Amino acid sequence: MSPNRQSTRAWARKSHPPLRHGVKDASGRPKPLVPAPADHRMWAVERWLAGRFLRAMNSPPIGFVLWDGREISPSAQAPVARVVFHDRATFWKVMLDPDLRFGDAYSDGRLDVAGDLVVFLEAIHRARAAAPDTWSAALLRGLHRGQANTLHGARDNIHRHYDIGDDFYRLWLDGEMLYSGAYFADAAMTLEDAQRAKLHYVCRKLWLRPGETVVEVGGGWGALALLLARDYGVTVKSFNISRSQIAWARRRAKAEGLDSRVEFVEDDYRNITGRFDALVSLGMLEHVGARYYREFGRMMDRCLGPTGRGLIQSIGQDQPTNTNPWIERRIFPGAYPPTLREMTDLFEPWRFSVLDVENLRLHYAQTLRHWLQRFEASAGRVAEMFDARFVRAWRLYLAGSCAAFAGGALQLFQVVFARQGVNDIPSTRARLYA
Amino acid sequence: MSPNRQSTRAWARKSHPPLRHGVKDASGRPKPLVPAPADHRMWAVERWLAGRFLRAMNSPPIGFVLWDGREISPSAQAPVARVVFHDRATFWKVMLDPDLRFGDAYSDGRLDVAGDLVVFLEAIHRARAAAPDTWSAALLRGLHRGQANTLHGARDNIHRHYDIGDDFYRLWLDGEMLYSGAYFADAAMTLEDAQRAKLHYVCRKLWLRPGETVVEVGGGWGALALLLARDYGVTVKSFNISRSQIAWARRRAKAEGLDSRVEFVEDDYRNITGRFDALVSLGMLEHVGARYYREFGRMMDRCLGPTGRGLIQSIGQDQPTNTNPWIERRIFPGAYPPTLREMTDLFEPWRFSVLDVENLRLHYAQTLRHWLQRFEASAGRVAEMFDARFVRAWRLYLAGSCAAFAGGALQLFQVVFARQGVNDIPSTRARLYA
Numbered sequence: 029m030s031p032n033r034q035s036t037r038a039w040a041r042k043s044h045p046p047l048r049h050g051v052k053d054a055s056g057r058p059k060p061l062v063p064a065p066a067d068h069r070m071w072a073v074e075r076w077l078a079g080r081f082l083r084a085m086n087s088p089p090i091g092f093v094l095w096d097g098r099e100i101s102p103s104a105q106a107p108v109a110r111v112v113f114h115d116r117a118t119f120w121k122v123m124l125d126p127d128l129r130f131g132d133a134y135s136d137g138r139l140d141v142a143g144d145l146v147v148f149l150e151a152i153h154r155a156r157a158a159a160p161d162t163w164s165a166a167l168l169r170g171l172h173r174g175q176a177n178t179l180h181g182a183r184d185n186i187h188r189h190y191d192i193g194d195d196f197y198r199l200w201l202d203g204e205m206l207y208s209g210a211y212f213a214d215a216a217m218t219l220e221d222a223q224r225a226k227l228h229y230v231c232r233k234l235w236l237r238p239g240e241t242v243v244e245v246g247g248g249w250g251a252l253a254l255l256l257a258r259d260y261g262v263t264v265k266s267f268n269i270s271r272s273q274i275a276w277a278r279r280r281a282k283a284e285g286l287d288s289r290v291e292f293v294e295d296d297y298r299n300i301t302g303r304f305d306a307l308v309s310l311g312m313l314e315h316v317g318a319r320y321y322r323e324f325g326r327m328m329d330r331c332l333g334p335t336g337r338g339l340i341q342s343i344g345q346d347q348p349t350n351t352n353p354w355i356e357r358r359i360f361p362g363a364y365p366p367t368l369r370e371m372t373d374l375f376e377p378w379r380f381s382v383l384d385v386e387n388l389r390l391h392y393a394q395t396l397r398h399w400l401q402r403f404e405a406s407a408g409r410v411a412e413m414f415d416a417r418f419v420r421a422w423r424l425y426l427a428g429s430c431a432a433f434a435g436g437a438l439q440l441f442q443v444v445f446a447r448q449g450v451n452d453i454p455s456t457r458a459r460l461y462a
Numbered sequence: 463m464s465p466n467r468q469s470t471r472a473w474a475r476k477s478h479p480p481l482r483h484g485v486k487d488a489s490g491r492p493k494p495l496v497p498a499p500a501d502h503r504m505w506a507v508e509r510w511l512a513g514r515f516l517r518a519m520n521s522p523p524i525g526f527v528l529w530d531g532r533e534i535s536p537s538a539q540a541p542v543a544r545v546v547f548h549d550r551a552t553f554w555k556v557m558l559d560p561d562l563r564f565g566d567a568y569s570d571g572r573l574d575v576a577g578d579l580v581v582f583l584e585a586i587h588r589a590r591a592a593a594p595d596t597w598s599a600a601l602l603r604g605l606h607r608g609q610a611n612t613l614h615g616a617r618d619n620i621h622r623h624y625d626i627g628d629d630f631y632r633l634w635l636d637g638e639m640l641y642s643g644a645y646f647a648d649a650a651m652t653l654e655d656a657q658r659a660k661l662h663y664v665c666r667k668l669w670l671r672p673g674e675t676v677v678e679v680g681g682g683w684g685a686l687a688l689l690l691a692r693d694y695g696v697t698v699k700s701f702n703i704s705r706s707q708i709a710w711a712r713r714r715a716k717a718e719g720l721d722s723r724v725e726f727v728e729d730d731y732r733n734i735t736g737r738f739d740a741l742v743s744l745g746m747l748e749h750v751g752a753r754y755y756r757e758f759g760r761m762m763d764r765c766l767g768p769t770g771r772g773l774i775q776s777i778g779q780d781q782p783t784n785t786n787p788w789i790e791r792r793i794f795p796g797a798y799p800p801t802l803r804e805m806t807d808l809f810e811p812w813r814f815s816v817l818d819v820e821n822l823r824l825h826y827a828q829t830l831r832h833w834l835q836r837f838e839a840s841a842g843r844v845a846e847m848f849d850a851r852f853v854r855a856w857r858l859y860l861a862g863s864c865a866a867f868a869g870g871a872l873q874l875f876q877v878v879f880a881r882q883g884v885n886d887i888p889s890t891r892a893r894l895y896a
Contacts, residue, residue, distance in 0.1 A: 157813070157882045213890060346813045346882055368816050372803035379591070379780045381873060382802050385819035390889045436883025439815060448591045448780055449870025455824045456647060458895040 075100055077123050088155035090148060094119065108151050109143025131354030135421040145427040146400070146434070153435030179296050185315065185362035194249075194276055196413055200402035205249035205276070208311030208341065209392035209440050219398040222391075227255050230308060232460050233339055233384065233444050235453060236260045240305040243267070243331055245297045245324075246312025250277025250290070256308075257289040264290045267300055300327050307331065307338035313371075314343050314363050321366070321373035329378035337383075337446035337453070340374065342366060343392070344439040352428075359425045365438060375445050383453070384444040389433045392440045396430035509534055511557050522589035524582060528553065542585050543577025565788030569855040579861040580834070580868070587869030613730055615796065623794055628683070628710055630847055634836035639683035639710070642745030642775060643826035643874050653832040656825075661689050664742060666894050667773055667818065667878050669887060670694045674739035677701070677765055679731045679758075680746025684711025684724070690742075691723040698724045701734055734761050741765065741772035747805075748777050748797050755800070755807035763812035771817075771880035771887075774808065776800060777826070778873040786862075793859045799872060809879050817887070818878040823867045826874045830864035 078092050079102045091101030091110040101107050113119040118138040121129045133139045141148050194205075201207055202223045210222035211229045230252070236242070238261030247253050247266030250273070256264050268274050274294045281287040297316070307328055316324055328338060343365040350356075351363055368385065375382055403410070403426055411419045432438040446453065512526050513536045525535035525544040535541050547553040552572040555563045567573045575582050628639075635641055636657045644656035645663045664686070670676070672695030681687050681700030684707070690698050702708050708728045715721040731750070741762055750758055762772060777799040784790075785797055802819065809816055837844070837860055845853045866872040880887065 154883055211890075213892070215889065346815050347810055367806070367810060369803055369806035369810055372801070372806070376781055376801060376803055381780050381821060381823075381870060382819065382875075383821045385816065386891070387815060387817045389815075390885065390887075434885070436815060436885075449588055451824065451868070451870075453824075455649065456645075456895075457820070457891065458647070461890075461892040461895045 071098070074119065078102065081123050081126070085152060086155040086159035088151045090151055092119075093142065107143075109141055109145075109148035111148075112140045112142050114138050114140070128353045128357065131352075131358060131421070131424055134424050135358070135417050137416070137420060145423065146397075146430045149428050149431030150435040153431055153437040157436055179298065181362065185360075189360055193413065194272055196410065197249075199406040199409055200399050204251035206251050207248055209343075209388055210395040210398075211388065212391050212394050215394070219395065219402075222395065222398075223251075226391075227252050228259075229460065230310065230339055230341070230442075231256060231260055233442075234306050234308065234337060236262055236306060238262065241265070241303075242306045242308060243300060243302065243304040245300070245307065245309035245327075246315070247273070247277060247292060248310070249273050250280050250292060252308065252310060253277070253290045253292070254280060254284060254286055257286045258284070262289075262305075265293060265300075265302065265304070266290065267293050267295055267297060269294065269296055297327055298323060300331055302331060303333050304331050305333055305336060307336070307340075309339070310341045311343070313340055313374075314360075314365055317362065317364050318348070318366050318370045318373070321370060322377055325374040325378050325380075328374065328380070332447065334447060335450050335452065337444065337450065338380075339442065339444050340371075341388075341440065341442045342371070344368065344371070344441040345437070346439065355425065355428070358421055368441060371441065371443060379448045380445045381448050381450075382443060382445050384442075384457070386442045388440040388442055389436070389438060392438070393430055393433035396426055396433065400426045400430060505532070508553065512536065515557050515560070519586060520589040520593035522585045524585055526553075527576065541577075543575055543579075543582035545582075546574045546576050548572050548574070562787045562791065565786075565792060565855070565858055568858050569792070569851045571850070571854060579857065580831075580864045583862050583865030584869040587865055587871040591870055613732065627847065628706055630844065631683075633840035633843055634833050638685035640685050641682055643777075643822055644829040644832075645822065646825050646828050649828070653829065653836075656829065656832075657685075660825075661686050662693075663894065664744065664773055664775070664876075665690060665694055667876075668740050668742065668771060670696050670740060672696065675699070675737075676740045676742060677734060677736065677738040679734070679741065679743035679761075680749070681707070681711060681726060682745070683707050684714055684726060686742065686744065687711070687724045687726070688714060688718060688720055691720045692718070696723075696739075699727060699734075699736060699738070700724065701727050701729055701731060703728065703730055731761055732757060734765055736765060737767050738765050739767055739770060741770070741774075743773070744775045745777070747774055747808075748794075748799055751796065751798050752782070752800050752804045752807070755804065756811055759808040759812050759814075762808065762814070766881065768881060769884050769886065771878065771884065772814075773876065773878050774805075775822075775874065775876045776805070778802065778805070778875040779871070780873065789859065789862070792855060802875060805875065805877065813882045814879045815882050815884075816877060816879050818876075818891070820876045822874040822876055823870070823872060826872070827864050827867035830860055830867065834860045834864060 074094070078100045082088065082090070082102050087102070087104075089105035089108050091099055091107035093099050093110050093112040095113055095115050099110070101110075113122070115138060118129075118133045122133055122139070130139075134141070197205060197207065202210075202220045204220070204223055204227075206223040206226070209226070210217075210219060211226035212222045213225045213229075217225065234242075236256070240262045242253075242256055242262050242264045244253050244256075244264060244266035247268045248270075250266065253264040253266040254277075256262050266277070268277070271294060274292050277292045278287070281290045281292065297312075313324070332338065345365045345367055348367050348370065351360070351365070356363065372382075374380075400423070403422065407419050407423075410422070429438070433440065508528070512534045516522065516524070516536050521536065521538075523539035523542050525533055525541035527533050527544050527546040529547055529549050533544070535544075547556070549572060552563075552567045556567055556573070564573075568575070631639060631641065636644075636654045638654070638657055638661075640657040640660070643660070644651075644653060645660035646656045647659045647663070651659065668676075670690070674696045676687075676690055676696050676698045678687050678690075678698060678700035681702045682704075684700065687698040687700040688711075690696050700711070702711070705728060708726050711726045712721070715724045715726065731746075747755075747758070766772065779799045779801055782801050782804065785794070785799070790797065806816075808814075834857070837856065841853050841857075844856070863872070867874065
């Protein structure tokens, strides 16, 4: 049994505890929690509930199709897609706890979406974005404190997402195994080209000079660190707490003869030591948690030399809101996309100067369209590796992320910073686009 | 008597209350507050004090030359410039309250700087920047609450700086009278070219379409509003509370036949009404005060349509520190350069998405070099309009600002934002540099 296979089972056990009403029911029709007298009164209640539910979401143009074929479309617009509930119990559960239950019911195949999944989810995001802010939402933002990603907890969280199998990620990531937003310098670019463009764009933003030293925080499968050493003549120390990614990256470094200039270290960002000219971190800050940003900043302050600079790319949001509980529990434990304000905790206490912030959310939406397409093309293979529920859960996660970036619920911040007073930098950005 | 002449007198009265030890003293040598026995003990005390003073500033490479020609240069490095104290009383005053007294003593000619004034001031900024952060400084930042720029107070503050005479600003600003950082797309650009480049750069970042409406907050002498109407085919409403700037801008609009498409309104940002496609504000936020940013943001939320976007350019800083008291009292009452974190108060409560932040501090340093050069070339004319003290005060202010940008103590943030979920935007910045 390969380590990946073990991880696969761990994923299934931890992420999807058996539901109480029994997935294993042979008939395939779960025992409803709510009695189902097909009477008019019940229908009236459900219609009322569905209407109220959709109004609470600021009336997105979506409809519901119930288990008996009846349709509810309270929106004034024609629905762009419909949720098809396969049984009454699922309908009630989703109405009462949609944030968690919708994802679970979708994964279990107890409901379907008739229409394009991304379009459906984007419609929901856009309706929510257009809703006026409420005082209760503002209050909740004020109370928000983020996740507790301790040293041990962080390792466990990362293991649950990234160590479920390199073979799985190979099916739908690009050849370089980059699992963060690409850069479509040209909209028609392939995913491989856009990921390569992203790496070079990041390196250009750091105006690296041969012989410099770079520390990478969260190196994934190693593509950026290897490219830095190969194409930019720098030496790299790349930190990661995903064991299987580190193993993969070390194999690549050895195979390419770069292992003398790239060191992959299995350790937490809090334990980074040494002094470097530049720091880079792509798609890792999301796993740190806002309450640890000062600690992250302290590490940067400790590790960057007097002319040090850095680039941090992170999924972000416009206002602090908690991660959707389904994503948090089933897909990405411990993840939190920061606001720009929260990100300033990385820089301000250490007097770093922020030089450049670029919001690349539309590039991440495009990246996710590519991933989703590749994922669908390999859905049969994924089902063999895991099960049908896993396929549906990841489809929803990828489509939901795509919709969130396309609809503006998620941002992608690429932030360049430097020690205060460093003047040996290009005075305009023009050469990034030359 | 022209209104400008009146303003000139108001400036002299308000900004420079007569010092207690008597500027009008005929002999030119003020009565020292401290007795001057030219004994060794006094010299030892003064040497100790100067050394302590410079160490407290983290030992910048500067020296002191005392009234009797003796020199104190405690720095290990050769001094890049020397402060020449013309009398003992001035030395003691500057040692005891440098933030305010240095500027006053320099303005009064009671001390001089031997060497390049910008180089001297930059050395001080760089030494301070290299100093480790102290807990007391961190505490002070925590207590910082910013200025009280009420409706009435703001008008008075703006009047004191901007209404001291168009003729004065004409002597050293570019022909378009732009009093904010230029954009040196090419380092060799003239000031006129760089100011024009700045205006077009700002317009390109707003991806304006002909027929759209733009609101400008703090329009100065009107150059941007006129260019928007002339070259970008939009209609503009430009707000300002500087009466003499508004009068100037209206004359230009009429002369150029643009008065049907550009309206200059003499009113506070808090009173802006109407609905616009875009908002622009250059070098005005510095006068708002951090505690009013939510109010500023509320105005933006009220005034921007569903696909609205905006650009705000403001002097900024890496950590919240109060404006130097001399600048605050003598030059720019009510001014405060925000941190990026403070600026998020403009956007986050209204769910605006920040799309782009560019730090252009080196461009402002270059702009100030041009201004200072032109100012020096017109120093005789300025002295005729005001007096020698005014010339020295403004020389110190311009040189000090240049040094602060060059040394990294001040930043220049240009922030582009939009309503959440606006996708009809260029996906890369490449066309800004095409």
